[in-house]
Amino acid sequence: MKKILALTLAVLMMFSLVACGGESTEDEFKIGFIMLHDENSTYDLNFINAAKEVKQKLGLSDDQVVIVTGIPEEGDDCYNKACELAEAGCDIVFADSFGHEDNMILAAKEYPDVEFCHATGTKAHTENLPNFHNAFASIYEGRYLAGIAAGMKLNQMITDGKITADKAKIGYVGAKPYAEVKSGMTSFYLGARSVCPSATIDVKYTDSWYDYDLEKEYADQMIKDGCVLISQHADSMGAPDACEAAGVPNVSYNGSTAAACPNTFLISSRINWAPYYEFIIDCVKNDKTIPADWTGTLQTGSVELSALGTACAPGTAEAIEAAKQKIINGELEVFATSTWTKGGQVMTTYMADVDSDAAFTGDTEVIKDGAFLESEYRSAPYFDIDIDGVTTK
Amino acid sequence: MATEKKTAAHHEPLFHIAKRDQMVWWKAWIIRAAAILLALVVSGVIITLLTGLNPLNVYGEMIKGNFSNNRVFWMLLQKTSVLLCNSLGVTLAFKMKFWNCGGEGQVLAGCIAAAACMIYMGDSAPNWVIIVSSLITSMLAGALWGGIPAIFKAQYNTNETLFTLMMNYVAIHLVKVLQVLWENPKNSGNVGTINRASQAGWLPKLFGMQYLITVLIVAALCVLVYVYLKKSKHGYEINVVGESQNTARYIGINVKKVIIRTMLVSGAVCGLAGFLLVNGSSAPTVGPNTAGGQGFTAMLVAWMAKFSPFAMVLASALIIFLQQGSVAIATKFGLHRSLADIVTGVILFFIIGCEFFIQYEIKFRHKKGGVQE
Numbered sequence: 001m002k003k004i005l006a007l008t009l010a011v012l013m014m015f016s017l018v019a020c021g022g023e024s025t026e027d028e029f030k031i032g033f034i035m036l037h038d039e040n041s042t043y044d045l046n047f048i049n050a051a052k053e054v055k056q057k058l059g060l061s062d063d064q065v066v067i068v069t070g071i072p073e074e075g076d077d078c079y080n081k082a083c084e085l086a087e088a089g090c091d092i093v094f095a096d097s098f099g100h101e102d103n104m105i106l107a108a109k110e111y112p113d114v115e116f117c118h119a120t121g122t123k124a125h126t127e128n129l130p131n132f133h134n135a136f137a138s139i140y141e142g143r144y145l146a147g148i149a150a151g152m153k154l155n156q157m158i159t160d161g162k163i164t165a166d167k168a169k170i171g172y173v174g175a176k177p178y179a180e181v182k183s184g185m186t187s188f189y190l191g192a193r194s195v196c197p198s199a200t201i202d203v204k205y206t207d208s209w210y211d212y213d214l215e216k217e218y219a220d221q222m223i224k225d226g227c228v229l230i231s232q233h234a235d236s237m238g239a240p241d242a243c244e245a246a247g248v249p250n251v252s253y254n255g256s257t258a259a260a261c262p263n264t265f266l267i268s269s270r271i272n273w274a275p276y277y278e279f280i281i282d283c284v285k286n287d288k289t290i291p292a293d294w295t296g297t298l299q300t301g302s303v304e305l306s307a308l309g310t311a312c313a314p315g316t317a318e319a320i321e322a323a324k325q326k327i328i329n330g331e332l333e334v335f336a337t338s339t340w341t342k343g344g345q346v347m348t349t350y351m352a353d354v355d356s357d358a359a360f361t362g363d364t365e366v367i368k369d370g371a372f373l374e375s376e377y378r379s380a381p382y383f384d385i386d387i388d389g390v391t392t393k
Numbered sequence: 394m395a396t397e398k399k400t401a402a403h404h405e406p407l408f409h410i411a412k413r414d415q416m417v418w419w420k421a422w423i424i425r426a427a428a429i430l431l432a433l434v435v436s437g438v439i440i441t442l443l444t445g446l447n448p449l450n451v452y453g454e455m456i457k458g459n460f461s462n463n464r465v466f467w468m469l470l471q472k473t474s475v476l477l478c479n480s481l482g483v484t485l486a487f488k489m490k491f492w493n494c495g496g497e498g499q500v501l502a503g504c505i506a507a508a509a510c511m512i513y514m515g516d517s518a519p520n521w522v523i524i525v526s527s528l529i530t531s532m533l534a535g536a537l538w539g540g541i542p543a544i545f546k547a548q549y550n551t552n553e554t555l556f557t558l559m560m561n562y563v564a565i566h567l568v569k570v571l572q573v574l575w576e577n578p579k580n581s582g583n584v585g586t587i588n589r590a591s592q593a594g595w596l597p598k599l600f601g602m603q604y605l606i607t608v609l610i611v612a613a614l615c616v617l618v619y620v621y622l623k624k625s626k627h628g629y630e631i632n633v634v635g636e637s638q639n640t641a642r643y644i645g646i647n648v649k650k651v652i653i654r655t656m657l658v659s660g661a662v663c664g665l666a667g668f669l670l671v672n673g674s675s676a677p678t679v680g681p682n683t684a685g686g687q688g689f690t691a692m693l694v695a696w697m698a699k700f701s702p703f704a705m706v707l708a709s710a711l712i713i714f715l716q717q718g719s720v721a722i723a724t725k726f727g728l729h730r731s732l733a734d735i736v737t738g739v740i741l742f743f744i745i746g747c748e749f750f751i752q753y754e755i756k757f758r759h760k761k762g763g764v765q766e
Contacts, residue, residue, distance in 0.1 A: 038723075038730050068724045073583065074682045076675035084464050102586035103676045122578060176582045207569070207582060356578040 032085030036097035038069040042254035043235035050273035073099025082107035108132040124292040136379035137296035140187035142269030142303040147191020149267040156313035171222030173232035183381035212236040256306035265309035293379040335372035428747030458721020471604035474611035476709040479691035482662030495557030497688025498564035502538040503531035503667020508679040511594035523594035535664015543656030547649035
C-alpha cells in the first residue's frame with residue numbers, strides 16, 4: 001500500500017514538473033522528419049544531411065526542424081510519432097522509409113490540415129488523400145552513370161591483363177528483390193555494360209535494408225566466387241568494408257565512402273533530398289499544391305554523383321559527363337529496350353504493377369517508343385524484370 | 394609473530410559480505426531512492442562531459458517525452474501494459490525456476506495467430522468475431538510455443554533455457570516466411586497495415602481512448618496473476634516445484650503436470666501480449682521485429698521486480714519511461730541515440746545494483762580485531 005502511495009506521489013510530481021514547462025505555440029513554419037535509423041545508416045544519413053542543409057539554407061531554427069531517428073517500420077510507432085509531430089504544430093511531416101507508408105496514411109487521414117510527405121512510397125496516387133504525397137528520384141539515371149565508372153574499371157582490368165573479358169563479373173548486394181532494388185541494379189548493370197559489353201552481374205539479396213554482417217559476408221562470398229567488382233543497394237558499410245579489405249573496387253550508394261575505403265572506392269550515386277524538401281516547404285509557405293507524386297531528376301539536382309575515387313580508370317569522368325549530357329537532353333534512355341533482353345527477346349510490352357491494389361497484378365503498360373518508362377506513372381520505381389546477364393544467387 | 398599476523402590477516406579480510414535479515418521497507422526504499430539519485434548524478438556527469446548540455450534540461454526532456462501530452466502518455470501506458478503482460482507471462486514460469494527465455498517467440502506466435510485471423514477473416518466475419526478469434530488463437534499459439542519445450546523438459550529433462558531460446562528463432566523465421574505470403578505491396582517483404590481501410594479486427598476505442606482496452610486487460614491480468622500465484626493451489630504447487638522437485642514429489646505433486654500446465658499458461662499470457670501488439674495497435678502488422686526484443690526485456694522486468702506482479706508495474710513503466718525518454722532527448726538535442734542508451738544503462742545498473750545492498754551488508758574488519766593480538 002505504501003509502495004503504491006509512493007508511486008502515486010512520484011507520478012504526481014512528474015506531472016507538476018511538466019505542467020510548469022508549457023511550450024509557447026507560435027505560428028511559425030515547422031517541419032518534422034521521421035527517420036528509420038540514425039546516422040549510422042548511410043540511407044538515413046543521406047536524409048538527415050539534406051534536412052540539415054535545407055535548415056541552414058532557409059535559416060530555420062532548431063524549433064522549426066524536428067528530426068526523429070530510430071522509428072521502426074513495424075508497429076504503430078511511426079503513426080504515433082507522425083500524429084505527435086502534427087499536434088506539436090508541424091506543417092509538414094516527412095517519413096523516409098518505405099515501410100512507414102501505411103502509418104503515414106493513417107496519420108494523414110487524422111490530420112487533414114498537415115501535409116504528410118513520404119519518400120519511396122507507392123500509394124499516394126491511388127489513395128486520393130489531398131495531404132498525402134510520395135516522392136522519389138530518377139536515381140536509375142545516377143546508377144547508370146555510376147555503372148559507367150564500373151564498366152571503365154572492368155575495361156582497365158581487362159587491358160591490364162588482370163582478367164579476361166569473359167571474367168568481367170560484377171557482384172551486387174541487394175536488400176530485397178523489390179522493384180526499387182532491381183531498378184537500381186539493372187540500371188547500374190546497363191551503365192557498366194554500355195562500356196564493357198561482356199560484363200555480367202551476380203545478385204544476392206539479404207532480405208533486410210540494413211544488416212552490416214550479412215552484407216559484408218555476401219560481398220566476401222561473391223568476391224570468392226570470382227566477382228571482380230562489387231556494388232550494393234543496402235544501407236550499411238558492410239559491402240564497402242569487405243571490398244576495402246579484399247582490395248576489390250566498389251561502387252557505393254547513398255554517398256561517398258571514400259573516407260572509409262580510400263583504395264577501392266570508385267563512385268557513389270545518391271538521391272539528394274534537399275530539392276524536394278525545399279519544394280514542399282515552398283509549397284506550404286505559398287499555399288501551392290504538393291503533387292501526389294514527385295520525381296526528382298538530374299536537372300532538379302536530386303540525382304547526384306560523388307567525386308570520383310582515386311581507383312577509377314582514366315577517362316571515367318569524361319565518359320560519365322558525356323552520358324550525363326545525353327540523358328539530360330533526352331538522347332539516351334536508360335532502359336531503352338534495344339540495350340537489354342529477357343529470355344533472349346527484346347521486350348515490346350510490359351504491364352507493370354504501378355497501382356497497389358489487392359491483386360498486385362500488372363495494370364499499366366510501361367514500354368513505349370522503345371523504352372521502359374521508369375518513374376513515369378508514379379515516383380517510386382517499378383522496373384522489376386530480371387534481364388539477361390543478371391544471375392540471382 | 395610476523396607469521397601469526399599474516400595468518401590472522403588472512404583469516405579476517407578487510408571486509409566481508411553478509412546476508413541481511415529482512416530490511417524494513419522504508420530503509421529499502423531509501424536505498425533505492427539513493428541509487429536513483431546517484432544514477433542521475435553519474436549520468437549527469439557523463440552527459441555534461443560528452444555533450445556539454447545541462448543534465449537537468451536533459452532529464453526534463455525525458456519527462457516531457459512521456460508526459461507532455463496525451464499521446465505520449467497513452468503510449469507510455471500502452472507500451473508499459475504490453476511489456477507488463479509479457480513479464481507476467483515469463484514470471485509464471487520463473488516462479489517454478491523454469492527459465493523461460495522464449496517470451497519473444499511466444500509473443501510472436503501470438504502475433505502470427507492474431508494477424509492470421511485478421512487477414513483471413515477480415516472480409517467475411519463481424520468485427521467482434523475477428524477480435525475474439527484473434528484473442529483465443531493468439532493465446533493458444535503462445536501456449537503451444539511455451540508448451541513444446543515444457544513437454545520435453547518434463548519427459549526428457551531437456552535444457553529449457555536453450556530450448557525456449559531456440560523456439561524464438563523458429564518463430565522469427567516463421568514470421569519471415571509469412572511476410573512473403575502476406576506481403577503488401579508485392580515483393581516488398583512487408584505485411585503493411587492489416588485491414589487499413591476496413592479496420593476489421595482492430596481493438597475499438599473505449600470512451601474515445603485508443604489503448605484503454607489494452608490497459609484494462611493487463612491491469613486485470615496483473616491482479617489475476619497475483620491471485621493465481623499467491624492464493625491458488627496451482628500457485629502453491631508452482632512454488633514447491635520451484636523450491637524442490639523432490640519435495641514436490643514427496644508431498645504428492647505431479648511435477649510433470651505442473652511444469653507443462655504452468656508453461657502452457659505462461660506461453661498463453663505471452664501470446665496475449667502478441668494479441669495486444671497486433672489487434673491493439675493503431676496500425677496492426679506483423680514482422681520479425683513486432684515483439685522488438687520485449688520477450689527479453691520482460692525477463693529483466695521480472696527479475697527487477699523480484700517476480701512480484703505489482704512491482705512489475707513499476708519496473709516495466711520505468712523501462713518504457715527510459716525508452717521513450719531516450720527518443721525524446723535524442724530528438725530535442727540532436728543527440729545520438731547511443732547517449733540515451735548509455736543513460737538508460739547507467740540508471741538500470743544502479744537500480745539493479747542497489748538490490749545487492751538491500752539483500753546484503755558489507756562488514757568491515759574491526760580495527761582492534763585479532764590482528765594486533
